[in-house]
Amino acid sequence: MEKRTDKNSYTILFAIGMVLVVGSLLAFAAASLKPNIEENKRIEKQQNILYAMGINNNDEGSVTFVGKDVVADEFSKYIKKQIVIQGDKVTEDVNAYLIDVKKEQTNAKAGKTRKLPLFIGEKEGKTFYVAPIRGKGLWDAIWAYVAMDNNMVVQGIYLDHKGETPGLGANIKQRFFMDDFTGEHLMNNGTFKGINVAKGNADPINKDKTDNEVDAIAGATITGDGVAAMLKSELKQYVPYFKTLKK
Amino acid sequence: MALLSKKDAQLITDPLTDNNPITIQVLGICSALAITAELKASIVMAIAVLFVLGIGNVVISLMRNIIPSKIRIIVQLVVVAALVIIVDLVLKAFAYELSKTLSVFVGLIITNCIIMGRFEAFALANGPWKAFLDGIGNSLGYGVILIIVGFFRELLGSGTLLGYKVLGDPIAKTGVYAFGYENNGFMLLAPMALIVLGIIIWIQRSRNEALIEEH
Numbered sequence: 001m002e003k004r005t006d007k008n009s010y011t012i013l014f015a016i017g018m019v020l021v022v023g024s025l026l027a028f029a030a031a032s033l034k035p036n037i038e039e040n041k042r043i044e045k046q047q048n049i050l051y052a053m054g055i056n057n058n059d060e061g062s063v064t065f066v067g068k069d070v071v072a073d074e075f076s077k078y079i080k081k082q083i084v085i086q087g088d089k090v091t092e093d094v095n096a097y098l099i100d101v102k103k104e105q106t107n108a109k110a111g112k113t114r115k116l117p118l119f120i121g122e123k124e125g126k127t128f129y130v131a132p133i134r135g136k137g138l139w140d141a142i143w144a145y146v147a148m149d150n151n152m153v154v155q156g157i158y159l160d161h162k163g164e165t166p167g168l169g170a171n172i173k174q175r176f177f178m179d180d181f182t183g184e185h186l187m188n189n190g191t192f193k194g195i196n197v198a199k200g201n202a203d204p205i206n207k208d209k210t211d212n213e214v215d216a217i218a219g220a221t222i223t224g225d226g227v228a229a230m231l232k233s234e235l236k237q238y239v240p241y242f243k244t245l246k247k
Numbered sequence: 248m249a250l251l252s253k254k255d256a257q258l259i260t261d262p263l264t265d266n267n268p269i270t271i272q273v274l275g276i277c278s279a280l281a282i283t284a285e286l287k288a289s290i291v292m293a294i295a296v297l298f299v300l301g302i303g304n305v306v307i308s309l310m311r312n313i314i315p316s317k318i319r320i321i322v323q324l325v326v327v328a329a330l331v332i333i334v335d336l337v338l339k340a341f342a343y344e345l346s347k348t349l350s351v352f353v354g355l356i357i358t359n360c361i362i363m364g365r366f367e368a369f370a371l372a373n374g375p376w377k378a379f380l381d382g383i384g385n386s387l388g389y390g391v392i393l394i395i396v397g398f399f400r401e402l403l404g405s406g407t408l409l410g411y412k413v414l415g416d417p418i419a420k421t422g423v424y425a426f427g428y429e430n431n432g433f434m435l436l437a438p439m440a441l442i443v444l445g446i447i448i449w450i451q452r453s454r455n456e457a458l459i460e461e462h
Binding site for chain 2: 005006010011014015018022025026029030033036037040043044061139162163164165166167168170205218219
């Protein structure tokens with residue numbers, strides 16, 4: 001005799017029921033946890049921006065952000081001004097750090113003028129210009145916060161990724177890779193050149209800061225190329241603004 | 248009286264040795280190759296699979312009499328996917344740092360064939376307690392291999408363990424590097440994971456010839 005669970009009608013009903021139960025369960029979980037997740041993301045952004053400026057709790061070798069409890073105070077203490085560059089227009093916006101870079105990139109492709117957020121911070125008398133940028137790694141998105149001085153010399157960088165390979169591409173967010181960028185020049189004789197993530201080990205200890213190169217990670221060629229391409233295409237758009245600073 | 252009956256205990260110990268999901272059943276190879284370039288990732292993955300397989304096996308076992316056999320694979324997939332997504336959401340809301348470390352593993356857990364394999368081969372035919380033990384046993388067996396492979400790949404490939412430079416500094420030439428030792432970058436690539444795995448399989452079969460398949 002046919003079992004009850006083998007009947008087509010039962011199978012269809014079961015499938016419908018399962019979809020309804022699981023679907024509503026996931027929707028409920030996603031909706032009820034959303035405020036917490038958004039808040040965590042906002043805090044993370046502030047931590048990342050401060051990290052690029054060199055405000056962090058790093059010990060030797062580790063990557064440690066300022067604590068969640070103090071990040072809001074530190075952020076308002078160090079970040080003096082947040083601006084949005086749109087074409088030739090520069091406006092101030094206290095929530096510029098909430099601008100979604102991904103959305104702006106899509107808008108730019110559709111022909112709109114892109115909003116470029118830039119955070120101007122001050123630490124120990126020095127001025128930092130922190131730009132949020134986004135690009136593609138091997139598997140998924142990569143992004144970074146780059147702190148520069150007014151000559152577009154990198155003062156610090158925080159790199160992150162969505163799903164690069166652990167142990168290989170994922171190492172772009174390790175100190176040994178990120179610290180290499182500090183002091184590197186993005187400009188070369190007045191023209192924008194970016195920073196290449198180079199294989200071939202010409203300068204493994206990274207003494208030459210004006211060669212527009214950092215040492216690549218073995219086994220992570222495509223992620224490294226993604227980082228270089230991101231720095232080049234994204235930071236290039238900030239060049240006109242940095243030129244106006246000189247005048 | 249022992250905590251577990253002899254049969255129950257076997258459910259945990261068998262997958263650790265003579266019925267290991269990776270080296271004997273050859274399941275879960277994809278993730279064993281993909282994420283074992285460093286020890287930490289191997290450990291995180293082992294814990295994540297332990298969690299998902301332990302709970303998933305119980306859920307499937309509880310549902311085993313009402314699941315229509317024609318769509319049982321789809322039902323199993325939905326259960327794993329839902330479990331993993333819920334865990335990921337909860338972590339994102341309450342343990343954000345941890346969730347960032349885990350994010351890349353989420354997709355890999357859903358596609359891990361050990362999970363589907365245990366659902367199909369064991370949970371559908373056994374009660375929840377047995378299924379739970381089987382899940383724990385198999386994920387431990389999986390984790391042990393992952394950690395062994397991760398240990399050798401990180402040690403020989405990067406000269407570190409859990410990020411600590413145990414062999415000295417390759418750039419400053421301290422430790423063993425002072426004697427001309429070099430890291431083997433090839434260890435970091437997936438083919439070497441396969442070779443390390445092959446060596447483990449070889450050692451295991453040469454110690455217990457009953458495991459050698461006849462052809």
